[in-house]
Amino acid sequence: MRPKKTESNPRYDALIGLLWASESLWNASRVFFVRWDLGPSQFNVLKLLHDQPEGCTQTELSRALLVHRSNVTGLLNRLERRKLIVRRDNDADRRAYRVEITAGGRKLVERILPHYHHAAAQMWGDLPEKRVRQIVDDLSQVSRNADRSSKPTPITPTHDARA
Amino acid sequence: MRPKKTESNPRYDALIGLLWASESLWNASRVFFVRWDLGPSQFNVLKLLHDQPEGCTQTELSRALLVHRSNVTGLLNRLERRKLIVRRDNDADRRAYRVEITAGGRKLVERILPHYHHAAAQMWGDLPEKRVRQIVDDLSQVSRNADRSSKPTPITPTHDARA
DNA sequence: GATTAACTGTTGACTCATAAACAATCTATG
DNA sequence: CATAGATTGTTTATGAGTCAACAGTTAATC
Numbered sequence: 001m002r003p004k005k006t007e008s009n010p011r012y013d014a015l016i017g018l019l020w021a022s023e024s025l026w027n028a029s030r031v032f033f034v035r036w037d038l039g040p041s042q043f044n045v046l047k048l049l050h051d052q053p054e055g056c057t058q059t060e061l062s063r064a065l066l067v068h069r070s071n072v073t074g075l076l077n078r079l080e081r082r083k084l085i086v087r088r089d090n091d092a093d094r095r096a097y098r099v100e101i102t103a104g105g106r107k108l109v110e111r112i113l114p115h116y117h118h119a120a121a122q123m124w125g126d127l128p129e130k131r132v133r134q135i136v137d138d139l140s141q142v143s144r145n146a147d148r149s150s151k152p153t154p155i156t157p158t159h160d161a162r163a
Numbered sequence: 164m165r166p167k168k169t170e171s172n173p174r175y176d177a178l179i180g181l182l183w184a185s186e187s188l189w190n191a192s193r194v195f196f197v198r199w200d201l202g203p204s205q206f207n208v209l210k211l212l213h214d215q216p217e218g219c220t221q222t223e224l225s226r227a228l229l230v231h232r233s234n235v236t237g238l239l240n241r242l243e244r245r246k247l248i249v250r251r252d253n254d255a256d257r258r259a260y261r262v263e264i265t266a267g268g269r270k271l272v273e274r275i276l277p278h279y280h281h282a283a284a285q286m287w288g289d290l291p292e293k294r295v296r297q298i299v300d301d302l303s304q305v306s307r308n309a310d311r312s313s314k315p316t317p318i319t320p321t322h323d324a325r326a
Numbered sequence: 327g328a329t330t331a332a333c334t335g336t337t338g339a340c341t342c343a344t345a346a347a348c349a350a351t352c353t354a355t356g
Numbered sequence: 357c358a359t360a361g362a363t364t365g366t367t368t369a370t371g372a373g374t375c376a377a378c379a380g381t382t383a384a385t386c
Contacts, residue, residue, distance in 0.1 A: 017303060020302075025306075121175070122308060146187035146190070233335080
């Protein structure tokens with residue numbers, strides 16, 4: 001099923017390649033996590049809470065993970081059912097929970113992490129350290145550009161808002 | 164909400180950065196496509212069929228798009244309802260459809276593509292052509308490694324299958 | 327030619343994502 | 357203080373993804 005030749009734009013092709021790579025990675029990570037009966041998204045939540053011992057609100061979680069508030073609800077429900085996280089009441093703000101990881105959740109993350117690091121290293125094959133770092137820099141620029149294009153021009157509220 | 168310092172692995176960090184960038188891009192592309200009331204996945208289907216005038220089966224589509232067979236069903240249902248694609252009967256194989264893009268679908272894709280190319284170019288900012296191409300190469304290697312790790316060792320059936 | 331094996335698309339149950347609307351709560355501002 | 361506005365988390369509806377199981381069809385093999 002060879003695709004038809006179409007007018008080629010290297011930057012467009014590169015974008016497709018990037019999305020393709022990340023889809024491959026995401027699929028691989030789904031397979032990777034089945035061993036522990038976790039989805040990649042669930043692990044991301046756990047990892048974040050693991051590095052955030054004070055806990056955080058669901059909205060903070062949603063912003064850190066780049067997902068919608070309403071999605072966090074179900075994600076946490078599933079994790080709470082398995083006692084990997086808890087929703088504690090927040091005295092300072094009775095609207096919000098303070099979500100924390102449990103001892104069990106922490107243990108699970110720490111059991112998984114070494115394998116994850118190992119698998120991640122494999123993905124880059126024998127690419128030299130320097131190139132990897134270069135890619136990280138370039139991609140963070142891409143992230144910024146993407147965010148800028150999808151958000152409605154934040155307009156820095158810090159004095160002096162001339163466009 | 165600063166994250167806790169944890170033992171750092173550059174290749175792991177790079178992977179997270181890659182996934183992060185692609186999530187940003189995906190979100191941006193979702194916003195981008197609302198104008199035409201399309202999801203990114205729907206557009207991917209249309210684009211593929213656009214470059215494939217002979218049409219293809221749903222399974223071929225699923226392989227090309229890296230998604231499950233069962234997902235293609237709903238995707239095509241939504242596109243068919245809007246008359247952007249058609250499922251034609253396949254005389255040679257009565258199990259399979261031959262999915263084709265309609266004139267309307269083709270027109271839509273061709274209206275969108277220029278904007279898409281433009282937006283894609285923006286994402287890379289002023290990164291020099293050479294670096295962009297470099298990234299494409301490196302990422303295609305990553306894709307291969309990811310696929311290898313998630314698929315159960317294909318074992319090339321071409322003679323000589325000693326592990 | 328009949329049976330077995332493989333493949334095609336759909337369905338149902340589930341996860342993960344969005345957006346819109348809602349009650350409860352906090353924060354400003356009059 | 358009152359009230360208007362913003363924010364927090366949930367619900368509902370929908371899109372997009374997985375997997376497992378199914379009927380129908382094709383292919384292979386005996």
